[in-house]
Amino acid sequence: MADAQEIKQHFWKKLADSPFVMIGLEGDGQHSEPLTAQLDEDQVDTLFFFIGKDNRLASGGKAMVQFVAKGHDFFACLSGNARIDNDFAMIDKLWNKQVEAWFPGGKDDPNLALLRFDIDDAEMWETDMSLAGKVKMLFGGTIKSGDEGSHAKVGTTAA
Structure with a gap:
C-alpha cells in the first residue's frame, strides 16, 4: 500500500x-460539469480552467472537483474555492491549441475567463489491488482490507 506522499505524487501524474x-x-443546486484542468507546476494545490464569462462557475465560491483516472485505478475528490483570476501572464502561460479551439478570439476573446481552483483538502483512492484480489473480485470472492488499495485524506496535494 502506498503512503499519503506517494498517493499525492500519483495523483498529479495521473491528472497530468x-x-x-x-x-x-457547492450549494448552488447545479450539477457539476466536465472541464479540462490546466496544470502549472509552479502553483501548489491549484488547478486552472479556461471558461466563458457566462459559465455557471464564473460566480466562484466553495467548489468540489471529482477526478477519475483514465485507467479507473485512481479516484480523487478535491474541496476548495473557485474564483476568476484573469492574470494575463498565467493565461499566456497556460494557453494551448485545445483552449484556442474553444475561444476563437484567442487570448483576447471577450468571453474568456481563467477560473482558479485552490485546493483546501482532498481525499484520494488508488486501486493497487494484487492479482489475487482482482481474481477474487472477478469471481465474487471476499476482498480483505489489505487487498483493496491505498487511501489518503490530505490537507495539501503538494508532493
Missing part, C-alpha cells in the same frame, strides 16, 4: 496524463 474532471459549486 488525463486532465479531465467534474467541477461544481
